[in-house]
Amino acid sequence: MKVRRWSKEAPWHILLILTAVLSLLPFIWMLATAFKPEPEIFAGGLNPLPAVPTLANFRFVMERVPLFRYFANTLLAAVLITGLKMVTSILAAYGFTRFRFRGREFIFYLCLVSIFVPVQVTMLPNYLLISHLGWLNSFAGLVIPQLADAMGIFLLRQSIRTVPVSLFEAARIDGAGHLAVLRRVLLPAIKPAVVALAILFFINAWNEYYWPLLVLNDKSMYTLPLALQMFTNQEGGTAWGVMMAAASLTALPPLVVYLLTQRYVVDSFINSGLKG
Template sequence: MAASTTAVRRNDTVTKRRIRKLPALLVLIVVGLLFLVPFYWMLSSAFKPEDEIYRWPLQWIPSELVLDHFRRAWETVPFGQFFLNSVIVTAVGATLKVVLAVFSAYAFAFLRFPFKRVIFLAVLGALMVPGHVTLLINYITIGNLGLINTYAGIFLPGLASAFGTFLLRQHFLALPKEVLEAAQLDGCGHLRRLTRFVLPMAKPAVVTVALIAVIDEWNDFIWPLLVTNSLQMRTLPIGLMFLKETEGIDQWGPIMAGTVLVVLPMLLLFLFAQRYIIAGLAGAATKN
């Protein structure tokens, strides 16, 4: 009898917890739909016959799969060149950004140097400065260096990542001190400690910073538009603008197909790296 009563109470407790979580679950469902419905509409419109895109009531499922929109998007503008430019800028820019963030975070976490705390506070202050504030001075600097309309001119101004430095520094501080002290006693220098011990233990945080850097470089629109002046140096986000201007407002099939080509690489990358993201953000303990 006592066991039965305990089981009933336990079931009541579980039921009450589920009821309390119901509003949060409903909010998550609504927010998820707000993101997923536009994405699904973009994807379905890329494969729909042209007349079904504008049909009312809305036709959510294409009656047939049409691939001609992708061909028109690829041939209307030099999509291949835009894609190559984005790959080069993203690969080089994101790699250098992550390397600089790793070394600067290691210095803030483990090295002693004058004004260390003040410099770190300056890095945190950089997080509060909107990127558009620096557009003019960056453009003047890149112009004086003769890097207008070059790959270096696109990715150089964004190499310093205040967020990446902050996230990695917090994660490095949360690593087991015993392992690092043992490595130091074994005669490991800073570079060996970083590559052999710190980076393997901080892999989720490094992957998170790398993913954010890749997405930032891939999706950047304003700066590549300002610093390039030829069609052959444009990147994919700018290519979509040219595609829209070329096809016109009534030709949404090729525009949606081009958008899918831009979004798909980042979506696949996110699906591959998502298991590291939560661990990387959660592992960044709030230490001073």
């Protein structure tokens, strides 16, 4: 019986193991190369693991670029974007679910459409607006255009709709204002969805490349993903170990966040309304 089940499952496992290995291999090469001394890299070969691990590449990155500054820039922008985007999304999701008003469906539909408006259509005017406001190379210009997200509103709205209406009404009868209901009743009830969304917002904000590329050209304002381009041009073209060390440092924070919250994120992703 057991053998029969295994033979039935085996082909699926083979496919899944293959996919998992292909997903991980580039990470392994990145990390391993970052710890390899230069002669070992130039010797070639297919063994990703360094024979004599070294930190020289990381030290070199820190000498070459103001790493802590870039780290701080990226962290600050990502935290600001995550926090404020959560606020606008939660408020809007509450507004769309707990009130009836004329034009509600139309406005919600409008927000939904915005998810699908491609960035290329909006980037020129947005760049011109930020430039006109004198916000190029500033946190304001980097952060403010990224503070609303219709997908976040959509997902939170789906979660709020699973909360029994009686819970809200009881609190309202007790005389609680909307903000108090939101804080004391709603947020605890949908906490898993809120936390998962915040994690995803943070990871996406950390990784953002497109918008920083447009509004930041002062090197002291760079974020880590943007700083990586300095290692792909001639200056650092062949220093593979250094390039991989910089890439590892950029990838590390989102990877750590993901490893710590992995079960939570993946499962709430699957259980969230993201079934479209």
